[in-house]
Amino acid sequence: MTGQRSDHGAGSTPPPSVGDVLLAVEELWPETLAESWDAVGLVVGKPSNPASKILFAVDPTHEVISEALQWGADLIITHHPLMMKPVNSVAATHFKGNAVHRLIEGGCALTTVHTNGDSAVGGVSDVLADAFGLVDVQPLTSSAGGLPEEGLGRVGNLSAPTTLGDFAGVVFSILPAVAGGVRVAGDCDGLVRRVAVCGGAGDSLFDQVRASGADVYVTADLRHHPVSEAREAASNDRPYLIDVSHFGSEWLWLTPAAAALAHVLADHGFDADIRVSSVNTDPWDFVLTPGMP
Incomplete structure (x- = not known):
């Protein structure tokens, strides 16, 4: 860089x-x-x-x-x-x-x-949502005293469905190169359109991600037990998970x-x-x- x-x-x-x-x-x-x-x-x-x-x-x-x-x-x-x-x-x-x-x-x-x-308009998660081409974007959580469009995380839609593997490739290509790369949980050929994102560590937002109907969740610092439990609780195998670098998710x-x-x-x-x-x-x-x- x-x-x-x-x-x-x-x-x-x-x-x-x-x-x-x-x-x-x-x-x-x-x-x-x-x-x-x-x-x-x-x-x-x-x-x-x-x-x-x-x-x-x-x-x-x-x-x-x-x-x-x-x-x-x-x-x-x-x-x-x-x-x-x-x-x-x-x-x-x-x-x-x-x-x-x-x-x-x-x-x-x-x-x-x-x-x-993270929460402000144009903040970390908004930048991620823009980079991934999401539209109709909303916060995953509302911010007390903030505007309706402010809060932690974002969820929105891709302009057209794609496979989890192809979307993960887009994520990998956009974020800065780091040793840990990008880890993915889910069917490589599974279709995704609704995407949730949270810059930095986002495993505290799994309930909000499920409630949003997201097909895939992109965040950082995903730990074994929260990921295992999230995958066990998945509905129709979703949300899939993409674990990225904490630094990389915020550097953008x-x-x-x-x-x-x-x-x-x-x-x-x-x-x-x-x-x-x-x-x-x-x-x-x-x-x-x-x-x-």
Whole structure:
């Protein structure tokens, strides 16, 4: 993968502050859409500091931070939180504390758009639904206080039926290449038309997927027992399941998210250089499969 850049480079209009970017982020992905257990928003940095260079990434790993600091980024926007749980220390003796120190010493802020970015219009699951060519798309779950079209997951229809094998091939071709590839549960020749998707880990939504009448469900991090039970409970062998990379399912969102932020900032009279990280933060390096030498 290569880094991607929005069409809005630094120019004659002033750059935003970190606070200005946070207001734009709130406009696009309101914190009220975040799940109650989530940790979103500003993690490191002063709202008054400038944010002329902004980097989007899935994970706030040390490699991503290095990329940002080498580029001179003022702000990193990640999908995954650096600190999901409360901490008692940010000492640089552990990797999360060290990340905080590196960001502060490098003058780079960090903010998180997580489940609010999943549920919002144009969020992670909407991007997946668009990439797979779904129409008549609706959320799998509604978001309290959100719009009718906001919530976790999406379900919609393909323009024409296809086989599970061919659809899985489309999914594989669209997502970034990772070691784990794509796993499929179901009849390769079975017909599918109604498709449910959820970026990231989505095995908590099996009840909603079944209620939606989906023929196939695309999500990540599917574990043995939930999958086994879902297949045992299948009606007419459906829904089939397609298990993809957690990183890959959310990476697709970064480019449209960067473009959306650039447009909102431009509407408010600001200009920033916004890029998508070139770092593949999928944690797996290789996989062994039957038949390999």
